Amino acid sequence: AQKITQTQPGMFVQEKEAVTLDCTYDTSDQSYGLFWYKQPSSGEMIFLIYQGSYDEQNATEGRYSLNFQKARKSANLVISASQLGDSAMYFCAMREALRTGGNEKLTFGTGTRLTIIP
Amino acid sequence: DAGVIQSPRHEVTEMGQEVTLRCKPISGHDYLFWYRQTMMRGLELLIYFNNNVPIDDSGMPEDRFSAKMPNASFSTLKIQPSEPRDSAVYFCASSYYYTGELFFGEGSRLTVL
Numbered sequence: 654a655q656k657i658t659q660t661q662p663g664m665f666v667q668e669k670e671a672v673t674l675d676c677t678y679d680t681s682d683q684s685y686g687l688f689w690y691k692q693p694s695s696g697e698m699i700f701l702i703y704q705g706s707y708d709e710q711n712a713t714e715g716r717y718s719l720n721f722q723k724a725r726k727s728a729n730l731v732i733s734a735s736q737l738g739d740s741a742m743y744f745c746a747m748r749e750a751l752r753t754g755g756n757e758k759l760t761f762g763t764g765t766r767l768t769i770i771p
Numbered sequence: 772d773a774g775v776i777q778s779p780r781h782e783v784t785e786m787g788q789e790v791t792l793r794c795k796p797i798s799g800h801d802y803l804f805w806y807r808q809t810m811m812r813g814l815e816l817l818i819y820f821n822n823n824v825p826i827d828d829s830g831m832p833e834d835r836f837s838a839k840m841p842n843a844s845f846s847t848l849k850i851q852p853s854e855p856r857d858s859a860v861y862f863c864a865s866s867y868y869y870t871g872e873l874f875f876g877e878g879s880r881l882t883v884l
Binding site: 688690705744748758760 | 802804819826827860874877880
């Protein structure tokens with residue numbers, strides 16, 4: 654079974670609009686972390702935002718925010734006021750057993766290719 | 772501060788040759804991960820280390836793949852013998868236990884002819 658599911662293979666969004674990238678996850682651990690990474694065409698993996706399973710507030714980093722709905726096991730990324738430079742692949746990832754001494758590997762979703770249209 | 776450093780950035784080799792990819796994690800990080808990225812399979816975790824000890828190598832595809840971490844500042848991923856299906860971008864990443872965030876290197880693009 655997929656641990657991380659990103660249902661949107663590709664999205665086209667008009668510049669300056671907000672965009673939501675979907676991510677659902679599956680885990681039985683109580684302590685875990687959720688991450689979003691950006692991969693531009695140059696290939697590097699850029700960390701965007703992190704949400705811990707015990708964090709009560711949704712994480713925010715500049716124009717990025719994470720809409721964390723624990724009961725629904727979703728961790729959607731919201732980008733406000735999109736820019737042309739936001740065009741990239743976006744990966745949702747989960748790290749289970751975070752800081753509890755279990756198997757802490759980071760599992761990635763299949764990604765969403767976001768294209769910002771001028 | 773230096774990030775995760777990988778070498779070589781690009782490698783082109785012929786089937787059957789040995790390939791060694793190298794990684795220097797961020798100083799002070801106690802986790803090191805090797806990932807492989809292909810169009811067909813996305814990002815796959817191959818192996819990860821905690822304090823230089825391999826914890827989970829269930830993602831290593833075959834016995835042709837091996838990884839070592841002889842000290843806290845160096846790791847290698849070796850493929851012997853290489854095959855065309857090993858062509859991919861191999862990423863090394865490191866993290867600190869408490870924060871959880873992985874810092875990635877720029878990747879090593881391997882092409883096996």
